[in-house]
Amino acid sequence: MSMAAALGGLATLSTASGDSFETxxxxxxxxxxxxxxxxxxxxxxFWGGVSVLLLSxxxxxxxxxxxxxxxxxxxxxxxxxxxxxxxxxxxxxxxxDFLRFVPLLFTLFALILLNNLFGILxxxxxxxxxxxxxxxxxxxxxxxxxxxxxxxxKGLGGYLAGLVPPGLPGWIKGPIWVLEFITFFITxxxxxxxxxxxxxxAGHMLIVLFVSAGAYFLTQGxxxxxxxxxxxxxxxxxxxxxxxxxxxxxxxxxLLAASYIAGAVADDH
Amino acid sequence: xxxxxxxxxxxxxMASGEEKLPLIPHIPELIFGFVMLxxxxxxxxxxxxxxxxxxxxxxxxxxxGGMEQAEQxxxxxxxxxxxxxxxxxxxxxxxxxxxxxxREQGAQIVTEMRAQAQAEAxxxxxxxxxxxxxxxxQAVVQLRTEVGTLSTALASKIVGESLEDEVRQKGIVDRFxxxxxxxxxxxxxxxxxxxxS
Amino acid sequence: xxxxxxxxxxxxATIGPAIAVGLIFAAYIxxxxxxxxxxxxxxxxxxxxxxxxxxLAIFGLVLYFVPIR
Numbered sequence: 106m107s108m109a110a111a112l113g114g115l116a117t118l119s120t121a122s123g124d125s126f127e128t129x130x131x132x133x134x135x136x137x138x139x140x141x142x143x144x145x146x147x148x149x150x151f152w153g154g155v156s157v158l159l160l161s162x163x164x165x166x167x168x169x170x171x172x173x174x175x176x177x178x179x180x181x182x183x184x185x186x187x188x189x190x191x192x193x194x195x196x197x198x199x200x201x202d203f204l205r206f207v208p209l210l211f212t213l214f215a216l217i218l219l220n221n222l223f224g225i226l227x228x229x230x231x232x233x234x235x236x237x238x239x240x241x242x243x244x245x246x247x248x249x250x251x252x253x254x255x256x257x258x259k260g261l262g263g264y265l266a267g268l269v270p271p272g273l274p275g276w277i278k279g280p281i282w283v284l285e286f287i288t289f290f291i292t293x294x295x296x297x298x299x300x301x302x303x304x305x306x307a308g309h310m311l312i313v314l315f316v317s318a319g320a321y322f323l324t325q326g327x328x329x330x331x332x333x334x335x336x337x338x339x340x341x342x343x344x345x346x347x348x349x350x351x352x353x354x355x356x357x358x359x360l361l362a363a364s365y366i367a368g369a370v371a372d373d374h
Numbered sequence: 375x376x377x378x379x380x381x382x383x384x385x386x387x388m389a390s391g392e393e394k395l396p397l398i399p400h401i402p403e404l405i406f407g408f409v410m411l412x413x414x415x416x417x418x419x420x421x422x423x424x425x426x427x428x429x430x431x432x433x434x435x436x437x438x439g440g441m442e443q444a445e446q447x448x449x450x451x452x453x454x455x456x457x458x459x460x461x462x463x464x465x466x467x468x469x470x471x472x473x474x475x476x477r478e479q480g481a482q483i484v485t486e487m488r489a490q491a492q493a494e495a496x497x498x499x500x501x502x503x504x505x506x507x508x509x510x511x512q513a514v515v516q517l518r519t520e521v522g523t524l525s526t527a528l529a530s531k532i533v534g535e536s537l538e539d540e541v542r543q544k545g546i547v548d549r550f551x552x553x554x555x556x557x558x559x560x561x562x563x564x565x566x567x568x569x570x571s
Numbered sequence: 572x573x574x575x576x577x578x579x580x581x582x583x584a585t586i587g588p589a590i591a592v593g594l595i596f597a598a599y600i601x602x603x604x605x606x607x608x609x610x611x612x613x614x615x616x617x618x619x620x621x622x623x624x625x626x627l628a629i630f631g632l633v634l635y636f637v638p639i640r
Contacts (some may be wrong), residue, residue: 131396133637143401150406157410161417168422171429173436181431186426196615204427206418216414238399242407296626304628322447357622360615397636 126321129313134235134306145157149233156219156233164215189214189359197363198370206366213243214359217301221351222310225344232292232351235305244298247362252289254370264369297361304354308347315340522547577635584631591624 137145168180175183189211194203217234224232235242255264268285269278315336323332526543599617603610 134396135400145400145402147400147403150403153403153410157414160414164422165417168425171425173429173433183426183429186422193615196611208415208423210421212411212415212418215418216411236400236403237397237409238401238403239410241399242404243411246408246411270422292626296622296629299629299633300622300625303632307632344502357618360618361622364615364619395636397633 126318129310129317131306131310134231134309136231140208147236149231149236149239152223152229152231153220153233153239156216156223160215160219184216186211192361193356193359197360198367202370206250206363207248210359210363211364212360213247213357217243217358218278218355219306220350221301221355222348224305224312224351225348234301234307234354235309237302237306240301241357243301244294247297248294251362251365251369252368253368258370293361293365297358299360301354304350308343308350312340312343312347315343344345518551522551525550581631584634585628588624588626588628590630590631591627592621595620595624 134149136148138148138151162211164182167178168186170176171179190203190207193214194207194210197203197207220233220239222232223229224235252264255267258264259267265286268289269282270285273281319333319336319340322329322336526547529546595617599613602613
């Protein structure tokens with residue numbers, strides 16, 4: 106059955122040689138193309154580079170001749186840019202000093218969105234952000250930026266003292282400060298990175314699971330071959346759902362980054 | 375191979391890069407993540423955002439410029455209207471004033487003219503009166519002479535005696551006239567004028 | 572097929588965040604239905620709350636992967 110073989114090749118993990126089905130493990134994300142071991146260049150790095158190149162070329166091209174009366178390309182570019190600029194940065198940070206952070210937030214949004222969407226885009230079919238190295242890198246940048254903004258605005262002492270919301274009775278300030286400190290310095294970056302990673306990782310695992318299961322079913326008896334139809338339908342539905350989640354996660358990441366920056370920029374807590 | 379996740383994961387960190395725990399970052403990817411973000415940030419911050427913001431600024435300026443222009447035109451129109459209204463009111467006030475003045479002057483002129491006419495009339499009346507008086511005097515004098523001559527002639531004719539002598543004649547006439555004036559001849563006039571002369 | 576207890580634990584751990592996310596969006600939807608003009612105000616708050624509730628599920632995922640001997 107050549108079709109089954111072809112489909113079997115689709116699923117990266119489906120060995121389809123034995124009689125037993127092997128569930129996809131996290132190892133499916135490790136795809137070295139050059140070198141081995143700790144310093145291997147992975148496929149995700151290649152696609153990440155491609156995403157940067159693609160985004161740079163397209164965005165520079167579409168915005169190079171930005172005019173008062175936009176062309177169609179510029180209009181689309183503006184819609185995309187306004188989503189990050191007005192919908193995220195201005196709404197969260199406030200119209201006073203949001204413009205300073207627009208480049209960072211827009212960069213984050215565009216980069217994460219495209220790298221997420223690689224999970225459902227046919228030539229790639231693997232979300233770059235499903236490797237935790239990338240979300241950690243993005244999160245470290247956001248972490249440094251919002252702490253740096255807060256400290257440069259209020260001073261180190263003022264920033265640390267400002268962690269406690271005003272108007273609390275004295276005896277509760279201590280515990281609240283500890284909680285807020287943990288939130289600001291540990292929970293926030295941890296959840297920011299892990300949320301993006303977890304969603305992409307789990308989504309890709311789900312798609313791979315359904316596709317490889319469907320491919321495995323095709324190699325089995327007629328009953329299983331019939332069963333593979335709903336499995337593939339489920340896989341397609343998961344792809345659509347992942348598209349939604351990938352957009353949402355890019356939005357949430359940028360929104361949370363903006364809200365952390367807003368908390369650091371705001372004069373009171 | 376069938377291994378439970380827990381046992382495989384426990385063994386993972388020891389294994390080569392191939393079977394790492396997914397929560398442990400692959401170092402080249404971590405570094406490359408910074409590089410990706412850095413490059414794209416540089417491109418966005420240097421090219422994309424300034425270009426778009428410039429377009430926004432120009433658009434805002436164009437719209438606001440138009441609005442400002444319209445506002446300015448409106449303000450100018452309002453100012454002009456106010457100015458015209460003010461001028462109109464002023465002109466109306468001026469016209470009123472002029473009319474008032476004219477009326478006053480007219481009244482004054484009428485009064486003056488009336489006074490003048492009155493004076494003229496008085497003067498004419500005076501002159502006429504004086505003339506009449508003068509004429510009367512003249513007539514009286516003339517009459518006196520003529521009556522004297524006539525009465526003398528008559529009397530000489532009646533008396534038949536020539537009263538050529540001037541002095542006598544004059545004396546007789548004068549006496550007669552005096553008598554006449556004193557009312558001895560006309561007794562009905564005695565009551566009023568009898569004692570005057 | 573084999574699994575382990577971590578997987579069951581993670582499945583149980585997602586119940587709480589799932590309910591929380593449901594409640595958050597229920598409140599958001601009823602808020603917008605009652606006052607549609609408040610939508611731009613409520614949307615980031617709802618997404619933020621969703622993200623915070625989801626963080627708990629993410630912790631569960633992390634704990635699933637943490638090797639326990």
